[in-house]
Amino acid sequence: MDLFAGCGGLTLGIAQAAHRHDVSLDVRLAVDFEAAPTKVFKTNFPKANVQEGAVESYFDGDLGASLTPQEAETLSIVGEVGILIGGPPCQGHSNLNNHTRRDDPKNRLYLRMARAAEVLRPRVVVIENVLAVVNDKQQVVSRTIVHLKKLGYDVATSRINLLKLGVAQTRKRHILLAVHRDALPFGFSAADLLQIEDHNSSPHDLRWAIGDLFDVRPKSFFDEAAVPNADSQRRMKYLFENDEYNLPNEHRPECHRGEHNYTSMYGRLWWDRPSQTITSGFATMGRGRFVHPGVPRCLTAHEAARIQGFPDYFKFVDERVKPRYELTRTDVQIIIGNAVPPPLTEALTSNLFDAGVLQAKDDSPQLLEDDYAAAAVDLAC
Numbered sequence: 001m002d003l004f005a006g007c008g009g010l011t012l013g014i015a016q017a018a019h020r021h022d023v024s025l026d027v028r029l030a031v032d033f034e035a036a037p038t039k040v041f042k043t044n045f046p047k048a049n050v051q052e053g054a055v056e057s058y059f060d061g062d063l064g065a066s067l068t069p070q071e072a073e074t075l076s077i078v079g080e081v082g083i084l085i086g087g088p089p090c091q092g093h094s095n096l097n098n099h100t101r102r103d104d105p106k107n108r109l110y111l112r113m114a115r116a117a118e119v120l121r122p123r124v125v126v127i128e129n130v131l132a133v134v135n136d137k138q139q140v141v142s143r144t145i146v147h148l149k150k151l152g153y154d155v156a157t158s159r160i161n162l163l164k165l166g167v168a169q170t171r172k173r174h175i176l177l178a179v180h181r182d183a184l185p186f187g188f189s190a191a192d193l194l195q196i197e198d199h200n201s202s203p204h205d206l207r208w209a210i211g212d213l214f215d216v217r218p219k220s221f222f223d224e225a226a227v228p229n230a231d232s233q234r235r236m237k238y239l240f241e242n243d244e245y246n247l248p249n250e251h252r253p254e255c256h257r258g259e260h261n262y263t264s265m266y267g268r269l270w271w272d273r274p275s276q277t278i279t280s281g282f283a284t285m286g287r288g289r290f291v292h293p294g295v296p297r298c299l300t301a302h303e304a305a306r307i308q309g310f311p312d313y314f315k316f317v318d319e320r321v322k323p324r325y326e327l328t329r330t331d332v333q334i335i336i337g338n339a340v341p342p343p344l345t346e347a348l349t350s351n352l353f354d355a356g357v358l359q360a361k362d363d364s365p366q367l368l369e370d371d372y373a374a375a376a377v378d379l380a381c
């Protein structure tokens, strides 16, 4: 079950791990309230139950309260869930936002994950977010941990460096892993299972991620860089003619000159280093270091998707329906920028399979039967 599912980056990682462990994946419910990412999710997981809607409308009860009629219905549609995943919106937590935003009501959506766990009682809960989520004024992370522990979960959190998972990008994420004590194999803790960073591997650079896309012939806007405006063209020309990677102050807009910490803005990427964090601004020079290392243009959607760790078989644009694509260039940029790199859940779920926390349905014991009986009694009351 994937909440705040976007295009399905978290689910894709699980699907990849399941495939490697010869287990089929059954996506009982994936929910996002935006139409565009929902379409991409459906295209890539045609058998999944993907719904466009608000997560709060599926889980509308208070923490600790009896199931609401809507939650009982959600439970009856979904049934037994092995793993509940979600990346609630995180703008309010981001360090790029000012401090008042740490009190953003959107941050409370994090707690919907705790409520969903209370309703569904999955074996495993995974919540992904920005590192700054721990600074939230509502203390959503600690409240979620307390609640999950009350529900019988062993809980661990970690700051995961995606570079150490083979993603060619300097991106770190806050991950909460909760494993129900009944599903924890002897001798394991959630903290053990959350050890996923590979400290021995050398990081992948940009050449590794996108070197082969350098002169690909575009079939759609997916492989075509956005056309820069005249100012950006002039700035890119400067970078290339002077073999520079950072734009000097005098070439920046007036308001970006003087003392600033925005060296990477208007910058050019390096072939032999990982990319900076990909955001939905990857097609615009003034929104980060997004100029291609070898040609005066910003990244294409295909390049950004690769840097986010998506394989080429994952379709963001249906190129067969040219010239009227279902999604716009902006839709695709937002979807890719919002996505979670699949290698994250691939590594984590592999650990869960290897430890026996998750198994193919046929040989999994019915550990959660009692919980369903309890939920039914709850409802009857």
Ligand SMILES: C[S@@+](CC[C@H](N)C(=O)[O-])C[C@H]1O[C@@H](n2cnc3c(N)ncnc32)[C@H](O)[C@@H]1O
Pocket: 004, 005, 006, 007, 008, 009, 010, 011, 031, 032, 033, 034, 037, 053, 054, 055, 056, 086, 087, 088, 089, 090, 109, 338, 339, 340, 341
């Ligand atoms: C960070 S993105 C999720 C990325 C996704 N987990 C992935 O792996 O690709 C957050 C998503 O939450 C969705 N969203 C925000 N608030 C929502 C809500 N109240 N109900 C449903 N979806 C919501 C947004 O549309 C966005 O696609």
